[in-house]
Amino acid sequence: MLRRAFQKTLLQSNQINQKKIVRAILTSNGTFHQQPLANNKEDIIVYSPFPSLDYPNVTIEQYVWADVDKWINKTAIVDGMSERSITYGQLRDQTRALAVRLQKNFNLKIGDTIAVCLPNSIEFPTIVLAGNEAGVTVTTVNPIYTPHEISRQLIDSGATVIFGLACMSPILQKSVEMSKKSIKIIYIKETPTSVIPADGIDFCELIDTKGIDLNDLKVYERDVKNDVAMLPYSSGTTGLSKGVKLSNKNIVSNSVMINSDTGNGSISKPAFGDRQDVLPCVLPFFHIYGLTCTLLSKLAHGCKIVALPKFTPESYLNALEKHQATVLYLVPPIILFLTNFDKVTLKHTQSIKYVMSGAAPLGKSDAEKFLEKAPNASFFQGYGLTEASPVVLQSCLGSKNVGSVGFPSPDTEAKIIHINDPEFRGVGPNEPGELLVRGPQVMIGYHNNVKSTQETLTSDGWLRTGDIAYYNDKREFFITDRLKELIKVKGFQVPPAELEELLRMHPDIIDAAVIGIPNKNTGELPRAYVVSKNPSLTEQHVKDYVADKVSEYKRLEGGIEFIQTVPKNATGKIMRKELKEQFLKSK
The missing domain is CATH 3.40.50.12780 (ANL, N-terminal domain)
Structure with missing residues (x-):
């Protein structure tokens, strides 16, 4: 019912200006739908806040x-x-x-x-x-x-x-x-x-x-x-x-x-x-x-x-x-x-x-x-x-x-x-x-x-x-990582993208990639590949920088390697698989 009421409001766009539509989208919390399942548990679906569109039946x-x-x-x-x-x-x-x-x-x-x-x-x-x-x-x-x-x-x-x-x-x-x-x-x-x-x-x-x-x-x-x-x-x-x-x-x-x-x-x-x-x-x-x-x-x-x-x-x-x-x-x-x-x-x-x-x-x-x-x-x-x-x-x-x-x-x-x-x-x-x-x-x-x-x-x-x-509560979505690329440290899940963004916030770091490397005690450890514009930047400095800002299991205990460029595919996705293969071959 909430969904229908919300969509009805949005579809009256000919009666309200576009700014009001934006305001409705950004302030309404009425697009969650809880669907009951046979076992009395709920399936929560998030619907689009945008008006429904007409799609031509054409090639x-x-x-x-x-x-x-x-x-x-x-x-x-x-x-x-x-x-x-x-x-x-x-x-x-x-x-x-x-x-x-x-x-x-x-x-x-x-x-x-x-x-x-x-x-x-x-x-x-x-x-x-x-x-x-x-x-x-x-x-x-x-x-x-x-x-x-x-x-x-x-x-x-x-x-x-x-x-x-x-x-x-x-x-x-x-x-x-x-x-x-x-x-x-x-x-x-x-x-x-x-x-x-x-x-x-x-x-x-x-x-x-x-x-x-x-x-x-x-x-x-x-x-x-x-x-x-x-x-x-x-x-x-x-x-x-x-x-x-x-x-x-x-x-x-x-x-x-x-x-x-x-x-x-x-x-x-x-x-x-x-x-x-x-x-x-x-x-x-x-x-x-x-x-x-x-x-x-x-x-x-x-x-x-x-x-x-x-x-x-x-x-x-x-x-x-x-x-x-x-x-x-x-x-x-x-x-x-x-x-x-x-x-x-x-x-x-x-x-x-x-x-x-x-x-x-x-x-x-x-x-x-x-x-x-x-x-x-x-x-x-x-x-x-x-x-x-x-x-x-x-x-x-x-x-x-x-x-x-x-x-x-x-x-x-x-x-x-x-x-x-x-x-x-x-x-x-x-x-x-x-x-x-x-x-x-x-x-x-x-x-x-x-x-x-x-x-x-x-x-x-x-x-x-x-x-x-x-x-979040406004139905804005956030992508944190690939399911198969999550690093698992002692059972904790570490999203590489989170550490990569943190590394890029450092004034001397241009780009970065993070992978998980095998470890017999923890399962995996995060390892960073860093592109730096400061040749004097050290591995220990980067480690300390990250350690000050994350939980212990997210620290870069797998080491840091300085590289010229981060390998990426044609659409900009970091090729973590390639980095991991290179690391394993070097061992």
């Missing part, structure tokens, strides 16, 4: 192109390195041409899969949207993968066509050879003078709008809820990577959530007149965070995307200044860079209106330091995972708690369960445990992996995230 490409006529002549994507660009009109025509040729030249149909093995580029959205329009599944591949890794994904996904850069031809050919499958390779030239193999297929010929009837496209009847549209692969930080089956409904629903008004306006605004939001995109499009949050959802708003193939200080700062960025989607390592790099000034940050951080936890102190460099920006944190398209938690304008990842997204439910509770019962505020979520953005399941699907999705649709979290 991804239909969603992206819905309003394209309003910004048909505006720039869609700019190559942040060469400054080559394409308008929305050109992108639409080239996408349709490629979709027709995928069907006619390669005989692709519903149930088939194509692979995209590219860094961020102008061509990336053309391929994804064309594949979707042609009715096929698109799997995205990390372009820095080895032939062994690429071939594994090609085999598992069943891809019959792969797109890649001309300079990658030896790697792509080796990958196809190792897969022992008949797979066509389509090459994208990095420059007009790039050379493709003699038996290679030129991407430019496939997007040529001359000599093709765009009405030749076969239009299939689509089940947007159950057909697999995208097949990204999970990071594999807790085992072999798995294909995540995402439907059109999953991606479109999450895009609508991401673009929705959470109280004081949406992070990006639809292009109108001379106004167009600008997003420098360094988050890889092959990862779901970059794909949904910075590419597909923003194309649907008519934004200008500045595609950067990789992060370098020079190229990123140039994009911020030259294109006067208004919206940033970032990961903690880039936020820490912008905070600590002396060359970052107001000329780079003055146009920034909104900043969203995700993919890994960011401490409150780190966020506050960043806002000193970007004084005109509103800061958000969000939380998501590949299995949820990805966003399930998001903060709103007006929240002063920058350390929180926010509330359940619109039409999304969340709960915290005690670790290993077989009944998955939700607990109340300020009790840490595993985060479970449920909503229209949650995956269909894992590809060719029934066992993992059953372990991750409960029978009533809850997604087990494997992350440790809690929520």
Whole structure:
């Protein structure tokens, strides 16, 4: 009843202004629901405080192109390195041409899969949207993968066509050879003078709008809820990577959530007149965070995307200044860079209106330091995972708690369960445990992996995230660590992220990673890897600094090692597994 009353209040948004909505979200405690179970125990669920949304029953490409006529002549994507660009009109025509040729030249149909093995580029959205329009599944591949890794994904996904850069031809050919499958390779030239193999297929010929009837496209009847549209692969930080089956409904629903008004306006605004939001995109499009949050959802708003193939200080700062960025989607390592790099000034940050951080936890102190460099920006944190398209938690304008990842997204439910509770019962505020979520953005399941699907999705649709979290009395959620990365000292649980944030607060420490190392007396001990800007900083000083601020079992008794950089994956997650393997090999 409390939930219904609260939602009714929020849905009357046409009668109250947006500031009142924010105030209602931040002050109401009426979105807890206690569901009685058969054993008279309670299951506490936290509902979204945001108004329910309408989700169109369309494919991804239909969603992206819905309003394209309003910004048909505006720039869609700019190559942040060469400054080559394409308008929305050109992108639409080239996408349709490629979709027709995928069907006619390669005989692709519903149930088939194509692979995209590219860094961020102008061509990336053309391929994804064309594949979707042609009715096929698109799997995205990390372009820095080895032939062994690429071939594994090609085999598992069943891809019959792969797109890649001309300079990658030896790697792509080796990958196809190792897969022992008949797979066509389509090459994208990095420059007009790039050379493709003699038996290679030129991407430019496939997007040529001359000599093709765009009405030749076969239009299939689509089940947007159950057909697999995208097949990204999970990071594999807790085992072999798995294909995540995402439907059109999953991606479109999450895009609508991401673009929705959470109280004081949406992070990006639809292009109108001379106004167009600008997003420098360094988050890889092959990862779901970059794909949904910075590419597909923003194309649907008519934004200008500045595609950067990789992060370098020079190229990123140039994009911020030259294109006067208004919206940033970032990961903690880039936020820490912008905070600590002396060359970052107001000329780079003055146009920034909104900043969203995700993919890994960011401490409150780190966020506050960043806002000193970007004084005109509103800061958000969000939380998501590949299995949820990805966003399930998001903060709103007006929240002063920058350390929180926010509330359940619109039409999304969340709960915290005690670790290993077989009944998955939700607990109340300020009790840490595993985060479970449920909503229209949650995956269909894992590809060719029934066992993992059953372990991750409960029978009533809850997604087990494997992350440790809690929520406060206002339902703001806080992610503390990965369930499988908790360090256990004498039975006590030590979240590495807590110690990492504490270490980064030290004035001489730029970055840090913490792992658990085996110990016969305690089970494990915390060990820190520290990047210092002061060569005179000693191990003992760091140990004493931490010991003064934490309980005894959290002290860095596993030692401290000074390193040049903390190893992280493409989305900024610390590769603790790699550090632990290095430590064990050294012993």
